[in-house]
Amino acid sequence: xxxxxxxxxxxxxxxxxxxxxxxxxxxxxxxxxxxxxxxxxxxxxxxxxxxxxxxxxxxxxxxxxxxxxxxxxxxxxxxxxxxxxxxxxxxxxxxxxxxxxxxxxxxxxxxxxxxxxxxxxxxxxxxxxxxxxxxxxxxxxxxxxxxxxxxxxxxxxxxxxxxxxxxxxxxxxxxxxxxxxxxxxxxxxxxxxxxxxxxxxxxxxxxxxxxxxxxxxxxxxxxxxxxxxxxxxxxxxxxxxxxxxxxxxxxxxxxxxxxxxxxxxxxxxxxxxxxxxxxxxxxxxxxxxxxxxxxxxxxxxxxxxxxxxxxxxxxxxxxxxxxxxxxxxxxxxxxxxxxxxxxxxxxxxxxxxxxxxxxxxxxxxxxxxxxxxxxxxxxxxxxxxxxxxxxxxxxx
Amino acid sequence: xxxxxxxxxxxxxxxxxxxxxxxxxxxxxxxxxxxxxxxxxxxxxxxxxxxxxxxxxxxxxxxxxxxxxxxxxxxxxxxxxxxxxxxxxxxxxxxxxxxxxxxxxxxxxxxxxxxxxxxxxxxxxxxxxxxxxxxxxxxxxxxxxxxxxxxxxxxxxxxxxxxxxxxxxxxxxxxxxxxxxxxxxxxxxxxxxxxxxxxxxxxxxxxxxxxxxxxxxxxxxxxxxxxxxxxxxxxxxxxxxxxxxxxxxxxxxxxxxxxxxxxxxxxxxxxxxxxxxxxxxxxxxxxxxxxxxxxxxxxxxxxxxxxxxxxxxxxxxxxxxxxxxxxxxxxxxxxxxxxxxxxxxxxxxxxxxxxxxxxxxxxxxxxxxxxxxxxxxxxxxxxxxxxxxxxxxxxx
Numbered sequence: 001x002x003x004x005x006x007x008x009x010x011x012x013x014x015x016x017x018x019x020x021x022x023x024x025x026x027x028x029x030x031x032x033x034x035x036x037x038x039x040x041x042x043x044x045x046x047x048x049x050x051x052x053x054x055x056x057x058x059x060x061x062x063x064x065x066x067x068x069x070x071x072x073x074x075x076x077x078x079x080x081x082x083x084x085x086x087x088x089x090x091x092x093x094x095x096x097x098x099x100x101x102x103x104x105x106x107x108x109x110x111x112x113x114x115x116x117x118x119x120x121x122x123x124x125x126x127x128x129x130x131x132x133x134x135x136x137x138x139x140x141x142x143x144x145x146x147x148x149x150x151x152x153x154x155x156x157x158x159x160x161x162x163x164x165x166x167x168x169x170x171x172x173x174x175x176x177x178x179x180x181x182x183x184x185x186x187x188x189x190x191x192x193x194x195x196x197x198x199x200x201x202x203x204x205x206x207x208x209x210x211x212x213x214x215x216x217x218x219x220x221x222x223x224x225x226x227x228x229x230x231x232x233x234x235x236x237x238x239x240x241x242x243x244x245x246x247x248x249x250x251x252x253x254x255x256x257x258x259x260x261x262x263x264x265x266x267x268x269x270x271x272x273x274x275x276x277x278x279x280x281x282x283x284x285x286x287x288x289x290x291x292x293x294x295x296x297x298x299x300x301x302x303x304x305x306x307x308x309x310x311x312x313x314x315x316x317x318x319x320x321x322x323x324x325x326x327x328x329x330x331x332x333x334x335x336x337x338x339x340x341x342x343x344x345x346x347x348x349x350x351x352x353x354x355x356x357x358x359x360x361x362x363x364x365x366x367x368x369x370x371x372x373x374x375x376x377x378x379x380x381x382x383x384x385x386x387x388x389x390x391x392x393x394x395x396x
Numbered sequence: 397x398x399x400x401x402x403x404x405x406x407x408x409x410x411x412x413x414x415x416x417x418x419x420x421x422x423x424x425x426x427x428x429x430x431x432x433x434x435x436x437x438x439x440x441x442x443x444x445x446x447x448x449x450x451x452x453x454x455x456x457x458x459x460x461x462x463x464x465x466x467x468x469x470x471x472x473x474x475x476x477x478x479x480x481x482x483x484x485x486x487x488x489x490x491x492x493x494x495x496x497x498x499x500x501x502x503x504x505x506x507x508x509x510x511x512x513x514x515x516x517x518x519x520x521x522x523x524x525x526x527x528x529x530x531x532x533x534x535x536x537x538x539x540x541x542x543x544x545x546x547x548x549x550x551x552x553x554x555x556x557x558x559x560x561x562x563x564x565x566x567x568x569x570x571x572x573x574x575x576x577x578x579x580x581x582x583x584x585x586x587x588x589x590x591x592x593x594x595x596x597x598x599x600x601x602x603x604x605x606x607x608x609x610x611x612x613x614x615x616x617x618x619x620x621x622x623x624x625x626x627x628x629x630x631x632x633x634x635x636x637x638x639x640x641x642x643x644x645x646x647x648x649x650x651x652x653x654x655x656x657x658x659x660x661x662x663x664x665x666x667x668x669x670x671x672x673x674x675x676x677x678x679x680x681x682x683x684x685x686x687x688x689x690x691x692x693x694x695x696x697x698x699x700x701x702x703x704x705x706x707x708x709x710x711x712x713x714x715x716x717x718x719x720x721x722x723x724x725x726x727x728x729x730x731x732x733x734x735x736x737x738x739x740x741x742x743x744x745x746x747x748x749x750x751x752x753x754x755x756x757x758x759x760x761x762x763x764x765x766x767x768x769x770x771x772x773x774x775x776x777x778x779x780x781x782x783x784x785x786x787x788x789x790x791x792x
Contacts, residue, residue, distance in 0.1 A: 025482070025484060025576050026578055026630075027578055028578055029479055029480045029578050030452065030479055030480025030481040030483070030577055031482075031483065032452070032480060032481075033443070033454070033475060033481075033608075034443075034608070035445070035456075036435075036441075036471045036472065037471040037472070037606050039432075039607075040606070040612075043603065043604045045432075045603065047430075047432070047433075049429050055425060056425045056428070058429070067603065068549075068551035068598075068599030068602055068603065069515035069602055070515065070549065071467060072602050073602040074435075075434065076432065076602070076603065081429060083426060084425045084427055085427040085428075086424075086426040088421060092421075114684070114685070115686070116729065116731060117464075117686060117688060119465035121719075153465040153466065153467045154465075155464035155465045180422040181422050182422055182423055182426060203464030205469060205601065206463045206465055206472070207435060207462070207471075207472065208435065208436065210435060210436070211433070211435075212429075212430070212433050215436050232422060234422075289510070290510075290511070290513060292513060321515055322516070323719045323721060325719060331515055333512065335512060
């Protein structure tokens with residue numbers, strides 16, 4: 001409770017104010033009510049779109065530097081586009097569960113709503129998030145560098161419940177999920193994960209899924225690369241082998257040195273990024289600043305985040321925001337007093353799996369430097385922001 | 397993980413399906429991207445407005461029966477209107493902190509953003525929520541009966557940090573918060589609470605506050621009646637006594653038998669409501685249903701929820717959803733197999749303060765039966781839904 005008083009030294013923060021209120025403000029009767037609200041017209045944070053090579057493809061990045069807390073506004077949730085956003089009718093859309101099962105089922109949304117439900121806060125991160133960092137072309141803002149991640153409260157049915165309902169054949173080993181978009185995106189998930197914490201979701205942040213997030217139903221595979229969280233879910237086929245779909249053969253494999261590739265590298269590793277102050281920010285001058293950022297791990301809970309404000313020489317333990325949840329955004333905060341000299345700030349997260357976020361150099365030593373049009377997946381190197389003498393914060 | 401299989405008995409749930417998918421669905425390239433998303437046009441849940449006696453007054457209730465999880469969509473957050481929604485300019489709006497302080501300050505939003513921040517998930521409940529239940533006029537849906545409550549992730553600055561910055565006079569005992577709406581709504585908060593967990597917030601569910609929730613800045617007083625969470629906050633005056641404002645003298649006092657009244661009854665007591673199945677629902681017939689609901693306490697954490705499906709004779713412990721947070725919505729769930737006979741379902745919550753939600757009769761025995769235009773505050777009696785032979789669920 002006294003952190004602020006300690007940090008700011010009771011009025012000696014360097015901020016200066018006059019004691020005056022806006023007397024004339026709001027003296028007329030305000031607007032009438034709305035049945036479904038909207039943000040203030042003066043708020044302008046938005047997703048930034050990068051076009052892909054073919055129509056309907058590309059990505060839309062979340063403005064992490066403009067967001068607060070661990071819940072990403074649904075309107076700003078990132079997207080990786082494969083064939084645009086289909087307009088599915090929730091009254092007629094069906095999810096077929098078939099393959100190596102005793103009793104194949106086709107479920108409408110109203111059927112799904114009758115099953116036991118669960119809500120959980122989880123991030124989804126695109127496997128390719130931050131891939132240009134790997135190439136040595138760092139993003140100029142958190143949106144540029146890390147914007148292909150968002151975190152929501154998801155509600156749905158455990159996939160294990162649905163698989164219990166259809167009855168698994170003893171030979172079952174994989175579940176192939178197929179989306180109802182034009183690209184029929186499909187991914188294979190090992191049964192062990194499917195029976196663990198995977199959800200078939202219809203709710204996001206308290207209401208129905210947004211169209212861009214798979215309305216009316218999406219697979220939620222906590223901690224695994226975004227692509228397997230199949231949107232507009234139309235089919236779950238239980239199999240004894242992976243489908244080797246285009247989305248897990250031609251794409252979403254991780255190139256390695258020597259022309260080899262990692263396949264089915266599902267888990268998103270421990271990672272963090274400072275979102276305030278960050279690239280694009282302008283510090284008002286020497287004085288107090290709070291360093292705030294996001295940390296996450298697809299392998300479990302964040303156990304700690306260390307921050308360096310001196311170019312990586314010394315590291316200080318940041319405070320973690322509550323609640324610290326499994327496979328969810330975790331806030332970290334560190335008070336900092338900038339002395340006005342050029343420096344760089346960076347963060348490194350640790351998780352309860354035992355991993356610590358590597359430097360870019362450490363990552364390249366293990367996985368090589370893979371540049372090119374296919375990009376690099378699962379990059380989780382430490383992100384650095386440079387503070388210049390004039391208070392500007394940049395990525396180089 | 398096997399709850400569904402156990403409950404639904406592996407395919408013997410009574411649900412019947414055919415194995416067919418929607419082959420023609422989504423075979424064309426979908427819609428292009430949006431910079432700021434919106435819900436699907438097929439989603440229609442909305443706030444319901446009840447008009448007050450004078451222009452700009454009334455209330456807008458959250459459709460709890462249509463919501464999922466513990467986060468209420470900001471677009472559906474409840475409102476209690478006192479003078480409409482003012483359109484404040486976040487660039488010019490100022491928050492004045494003055495009174496019994498050493499260094500009065502006037503802060504713009506950009507100044508607030510420089511202080512150490514905190515994010516927390518908390519409900520806000522109107523003191524008058526469920527007041528007609530008390531009178532014996534029960535609401536027909538959760539929106540009707542309990543819709544003056546919502547839960548969000550809020551982000552802002554601890555009030556203790558700001559009070560540390562201005563420096564408290566030794567005689568300081570209260571903080572009077574005044575809103576920037578036309579009614580200049582004002583409430584007094586004891587310093588002990590102000591220094592504990594009160595926040596001066598600018599963020600809600602990941603983005604700026606919505607206009608209806610106090611944009612650009614509102615007081616967040618965790619667990620206390622909605623009215624003290626002053627919206628469009630323009631002034632915090634430190635005093636040695638309560639202001640006895642119209643909003644805490646003429647209104648927001650609790651009438652007692654014999655013409656007396658309770659004043660400054662801030663805490664919202666432990667309470668719960670079943671949101672599925674609920675009044676307005678139609679059960680498809682005998683078989684499996686999951687009973688789902690929300691529980692909360694303004695005094696701390698929910699420690700348990702018991703549910704009765706036989707008119708209040710026997711009570712079963714419901715499962716609580718994770719995370720269970722302080723002064724926040726907590727989900728509860730209980731599998732139920734309806735045998736087709738008329739019955740009633742109800743829930744009662746307990747908190748770590750040691751309270752248990754009373755029946756309406758127990759509450760009336762202590763606080764009397766107070767009917768009339770001023771209503772009854774802090775009603776937290778057990779809510780009952782009646783299941784009829786035809787599967788309809790009603791409030792009587």
